[in-house]
Amino acid sequence: MNWTEILTFSRGPLLHVALMIFIVGMSYRLVRVLLLGWERDRVPNKGSKIWGVILNYLKGLVVLPFIPWVRRTFRNNALTFIAGGLFHLSLFVVLAFGTAHILVWKSLCGISWKSLPTPVVAFFSATGIISLIVLLINRLTHPVLKILTKLPVWINWVMVFLPMVTGFIMARHLWFRYEVIFSLHLISVSLLLIWIPLGRISHFLFYFFSKTIHGAQAGKRAIVP
């Protein structure tokens, strides 16, 4: 097998199977949780639940990321906040505005948009990788994270790290022949897609549940979420 054949395979059947497993897996996860039963809240509200939800999302997306120090918990968690936040920002920028990824979304969903300048995306790609490494070191040394972290969480890190690092090497044409690193990138992406339904990376889905619940609870009690 040569790398051109491996690339054809990775771009084609491998990614296809991974995508299918991802779709089946995430549908399963969502339904399995949804159908566990939800009860009506009969407690009379003091404030507006909807307003609480809106505020909660805004707080997490638009307010705190820019002024994290307003929270005292930031002080002793600065590394987690900054590296974690930077990682997510980098991920978003690269996945949404990296030209190669825009083409992927175009083929999957039919819409395309303008790319950000490549050096900007490259910068965020690098910050994403560095943040991940910082987060790894944090997880290896922080006493709370040490007891919380078991094998599946380590696998999460590897599964996210590989696509980012292979993607960076590929986009910057650093090392290896292009079809080699391209294949490695797609293989690592396929592994990631297969792994996501199996673990906590799926938090991107359950984020909407917990954020909405917390926002509703806060709104109901007329407090700031």
Place this chain on the structure above:
Amino acid sequence: MKEKTIYEHLREKGLSRRDFMKLCGTIAGMMGLELAPPVKALGKLAHPTPAEVVAQALTTKPKLPIIWLEFQDCAGCSEAISRSSSPLLSKLVLNDIAIEYHETLMAAAGFQAEKAKEECMKKYWGKYVLVVEGSPTLADDGIYCVVAGKSNLDLLKEAAAGAAAIIATGNCASFGGIPAAHPNPTRAVGVADLIKDKPVVNIPGCPAIPEVTTGTILHFLVMGELPKTDELKRPLPFYGNTVHDHCLRRPFYEAGKFAESFDDEGARKGYCLYKLGCKGPTTYNACAGLKWERGLSYPVQSGHPCLGCSQPHFWDGGGFYEGQSAPTIIPDKGSTATLVGAGVAVGAALAGVNAIKKNRAKKALTKNAGPEAKAEPEPKKEA
């Protein structure tokens, strides 16, 4: 009877010594000779210049017999060579280096042509170069390409048996090309998939760049062997870099300036065509450097994304205007719905099992409840 050397032949035709040396320099350039092992091939000379290496060969070797077979092809590769505005190519290769048999280009036809081929093969057995254009086809014992009553598979086997080297020119001969596009009804393959006992070099492209084919032929002539190749058997001097590596629009790629659609502002400014489906990054060919028509242009320069025509199965590599990075197999709406349904089904099934477990757990916990429980029904948890 000793054969005339090429040099003698050229001198007879009126080429001056001075022009001959110039010619040698040009040929050396065309061969990408810097990458060849000169000393090994010629034995005695130490540190010759590339032009001298060529001169040494041309002054000592006779014309190279070439048999050019065509199978499932469009003859585009031959057309490219014959229409090439490089007089050197057409003149030199066709007339002075010798092609003994070429279905499209030779004047003869029918039995005479076949006889000429057989004679050439007999006369130069073990010494001629076999050039193949178009793909051999395996389906139904090769019935889909029959020339002079013989299946292409037999023709290929016969010709290969006496060849010193085989050059598969064009994507079809190299990897199957257009005939091999999905679903490949004729089971078209590349020459190298069938011939394993002779050195084979691939010159893919659709068509192959004429200078690359002739450059490779010249390499064999001058050096006595085929050039070094990559793992797809493509000569490294011409296929060592991707189109992307030498592309003139590369600075726009690096800056992130792309044409979003044909003839938009970006396209008119000559921006990178990556978002229009350019396969440059994964396509190994000499287009960006050597270009076409004596360095006139190549697809990207003219505003069209690279199709990746020197890559295996480029017809099936996602659409020409689909991004290089896009997956090639995407579940359609129906399949996606089925997949979601499958996930939902499994989730619902497990939820059902879980509901039973929950009920059992609840029953196991039932205690004697006080009057407050009897007095009212149970709406439950905080939500």
Place this chain on the structure above:
Amino acid sequence: MKTQSAINTYLKETGGWVASQLEACTRCGICAEACHFYQALGNPEYAPIWKLEPLRRAYEQRFTIAGKLKLALGLEKKLTDADLEHWSKIVYEACTVCNKCAHVCPMGIELGPLIHEVRAGMAAAGVVPGDLAEATEKQRTVGSPLGVTDEMWRERIDWITDEWEVDIPVDKAGAESLMVFTSIELMKFPDNLAAIAKILNKAGENWTVSSTGREVVNFGYFEADEELTKLFMYRVFKAAEDLGVKKIIISECGHAYDAFRWTAHNIMKVPAGVKIVHITEYIHELWKTGRIKLKEGAFDAETITFHDSCKIQRRGGIIKQPREILKVLAPTRFKEMTPNKEQSMCCGGGGGVISIKEADANRYAVFEMKLEQMRDIQAQAVCMVCSNCRLQFVDSLAHFNSTIKVHGLAEMVAKALI
């Protein structure tokens, strides 16, 4: 067998609400820094998300494919009695269910209520700290966790009536409001009880206390035993129904407000048309509507700050009201601690912790941070609206030899009435 009861409870309680939040956790560990027990004592097992382990394991190992796989591969173990014992200590003695963790969790996971669920399993399995179980049992049999019997209660009311010369209607038919006190106030801060009576009388409120619905504290809620939680509230609701009141006023107590106002409707029947309010918001309403008038600057002689009680401010939303009153009572000397309001730090005594002697060391360690907060602003006095907090403050300030004075808001308002 104990463990099975706990597991059954977890399974019974785990619907989409619990499950989706358990799934949302990314193991970031930020919740640990919000927990005053972790901050004070540094034990990584006090990380709120770690407190949820028994619940998470029961859920994953039974309701999810991944969980079953982990079990089969030996990556995880089933819950054991030893696990329950271990976690019982953590969730009862190193947690006050203050819910600050929910506010710092980037995913917004409601860790407080989830820890309450963990306690529910412990309660079902009978793995509850002895002191707490004892107090709960007292409330079940006698009617008060402090063991205040009907007679003792009657005697105390009479005594307070005499000593503070204040009218306290008992079992008054036709009353509009049922005032329910804590036995903590009754026994330890009777001046508070008298103060509230004085305020309600001054406002011309048609109120009463009930001899049957006389305890607003809910140790069943601390234990997270749902049946007992309901029973203790039922006593009050029944009294309210029998008396035909339109309003139940919760005294200065935190978890009682949480239980009555924010939980009751979802686990039992609440008498129709009966509003449930906390005394603090009611006092504020009385003041705002002019039914009582306050002397400005009545407490402006010392720097005074306000302690936000977790169940009343962060979990109850009664944030503006005490401050508006304090700004009248101490216009120049009122100072906020940092952090405050929704982000305030728990006193360390709530959630039943103060009733567990084994947890004293934890409680004092946490209070040191509270003390630092007050010293940072040179507070000379602190005001709060929860009797449990008050108990913790009084006890711990003495423990640390501090001279900072502790006031209940009702007590201050009563003194400032004009």
